[in-house]
Amino acid sequence: MHTPRTALCWLRRDLRLADHAALAHAQGAGRVLAAFVFDPAQLSGLARDDARVALIWHSLLDIRQRLRALGSDLAILHGDPADEIPLLAARAGAHAVFAARDYEPAARARDARVAAALATDGRALELVKDQVVFDTGEVLTRESKPYTVFTPYARAWRAKLAPADAGSLAVRLAADAFLPWREDGAVTLATLGFTDNPIGRAEAGEAAAAQRLAAFEAKIDDYHAARDYPARDATSQLSAALRFGTVSIRTLTRTALAHDGAGAQAWLNELVWRDFYQQLLWHFPHAATESFKPAFRDLPWPGEDSHFDAWRAGQTGYPLIDAAMRELLQTGWMHNRLRMVVASFLVKDLLIDWRRGEAHFAHHLLDYDLAANNGGWQWAASTGCDAQPWFRIFNPVTQSQKFDPDGAYIRRWVPGLAALDARSVHAPWQAKALPAGFALGRDYPVPIVDHAAQRERALALYGKQP
Numbered sequence: 001m002h003t004p005r006t007a008l009c010w011l012r013r014d015l016r017l018a019d020h021a022a023l024a025h026a027q028g029a030g031r032v033l034a035a036f037v038f039d040p041a042q043l044s045g046l047a048r049d050d051a052r053v054a055l056i057w058h059s060l061l062d063i064r065q066r067l068r069a070l071g072s073d074l075a076i077l078h079g080d081p082a083d084e085i086p087l088l089a090a091r092a093g094a095h096a097v098f099a100a101r102d103y104e105p106a107a108r109a110r111d112a113r114v115a116a117a118l119a120t121d122g123r124a125l126e127l128v129k130d131q132v133v134f135d136t137g138e139v140l141t142r143e144s145k146p147y148t149v150f151t152p153y154a155r156a157w158r159a160k161l162a163p164a165d166a167g168s169l170a171v172r173l174a175a176d177a178f179l180p181w182r183e184d185g186a187v188t189l190a191t192l193g194f195t196d197n198p199i200g201r202a203e204a205g206e207a208a209a210a211q212r213l214a215a216f217e218a219k220i221d222d223y224h225a226a227r228d229y230p231a232r233d234a235t236s237q238l239s240a241a242l243r244f245g246t247v248s249i250r251t252l253t254r255t256a257l258a259h260d261g262a263g264a265q266a267w268l269n270e271l272v273w274r275d276f277y278q279q280l281l282w283h284f285p286h287a288a289t290e291s292f293k294p295a296f297r298d299l300p301w302p303g304e305d306s307h308f309d310a311w312r313a314g315q316t317g318y319p320l321i322d323a324a325m326r327e328l329l330q331t332g333w334m335h336n337r338l339r340m341v342v343a344s345f346l347v348k349d350l351l352i353d354w355r356r357g358e359a360h361f362a363h364h365l366l367d368y369d370l371a372a373n374n375g376g377w378q379w380a381a382s383t384g385c386d387a388q389p390w391f392r393i394f395n396p397v398t399q400s401q402k403f404d405p406d407g408a409y410i411r412r413w414v415p416g417l418a419a420l421d422a423r424s425v426h427a428p429w430q431a432k433a434l435p436a437g438f439a440l441g442r443d444y445p446v447p448i449v450d451h452a453a454q455r456e457r458a459l460a461l462y463g464k465q466p
């Protein structure tokens, strides 16, 4: 009798069933069993109520429910993937395992271990492109080298883009496309050692991502003009959905291409930045832990721990910085303009190693992504390959006046400043008159540093390097 071939699809940062490279390829190879593995190496060190774990968990439950309706299941496992994936492949009789390629150094090492473990049983790990529009070898310079400057990379990226690159990778959601299967459901959030988190839960699943996309499409035409103003909520807020793959990058690229105009063009440019940072991390994995530019590798950061604590808590006395840092703690999200400003402030006003800020973001951002986060931090610290020049230093007050002109964003996150008018809210210590009953130092901190003085110190620090 003919036995249909079986393929395993190992989900990682592609938590959806639509437009899915690994699933589409696996379906081409046989009936599919889908699986996800919680890796203790990745879970250790996270808070018990980490929103990202909840986001993953609820996205998995959604997928599981839909696969169960087809008589199959999503196998949710807990352990070292190099043990779990080969064991499940053997149990399911799968001849191959399909997964989306991941560009992070730790993920690459893990995938190499899983591939080696599978090979001992004669099974292959097939890694396919899903996370980016163009893979690491697809957009190269004329000398076949990776680009290290964004503008020519983006030009080459756009020139290469054909409709097929953003085409949907269709998945057949039919009972005969999946392996009949039933897992025992032994792994739960509780057995993993976690509790639920309403923020992660709200962002979970394809429907939540589709809703965000629909809401953004209604305002995409204004994106280029409004994207820098945090109070205006003009960006897509799809970064967590992209990070966990509840929507595909191809779907977003198609959306950008479907709209004419400067807004959609500017947004597509941000999706290209995302590809750029992924390919940089792949080609230059050392940048994950040290300055991309050798000249800035040994900067002797003189910053103080108490200043780092004030920055983390949103207690620096600079209202825009504090509003952004408080939003991060409360919601796990921060606007791109503010990520740039608070990163610059930590590095060039507080003179603290960018890697400490990077780690703080990694701990709190719902959309935390090593490539984008490291790229953003190295840009702000001027240590990256195509970064802000080291002598360019954001003035936190000017940035505040420019991008939050009436102080609406500041007042949303620092209610203690609610009574201050649009002139004084950016720098209360410079205000000629403060509202009755408001005392600086009691109701809101005095600035922990003087920007002008720190700017000079930063210039001296960077300027001394070879």
Ligand SMILES: Cc1cc2nc3c(=O)[nH]c(=O)nc-3n(C[C@H](O)[C@H](O)[C@H](O)COP(=O)(O)OP(=O)(O)OC[C@H]3O[C@@H](n4cnc5c(N)ncnc54)[C@H](O)[C@@H]3O)c2cc1C
Binding pocket: 227, 235, 236, 237, 238, 239, 240, 242, 243, 267, 270, 271, 273, 274, 275, 277, 334, 335, 336, 337, 339, 340, 343, 361, 365, 367, 368, 369, 370, 372, 373, 374, 375, 376, 377, 380
């Ligand atoms: C210091 C710093 C740290 C950052 N850390 C992260 C991070 O951990 N994860 C993350 O996804 N982004 C990070 N970014 C990039 C950017 O701030 C966020 O992607 C963006 O704010 C997310 O909001 P959005 O979805 O509304 O973006 P939109 O403006 O709607 O952009 C659409 C998508 O494009 C991508 N994108 C936009 N800007 C960038 C960028 N500069 N680099 C790479 N991709 C980009 C994101 O996937 C985003 O969802 C960081 C930027 C800085 C300066």
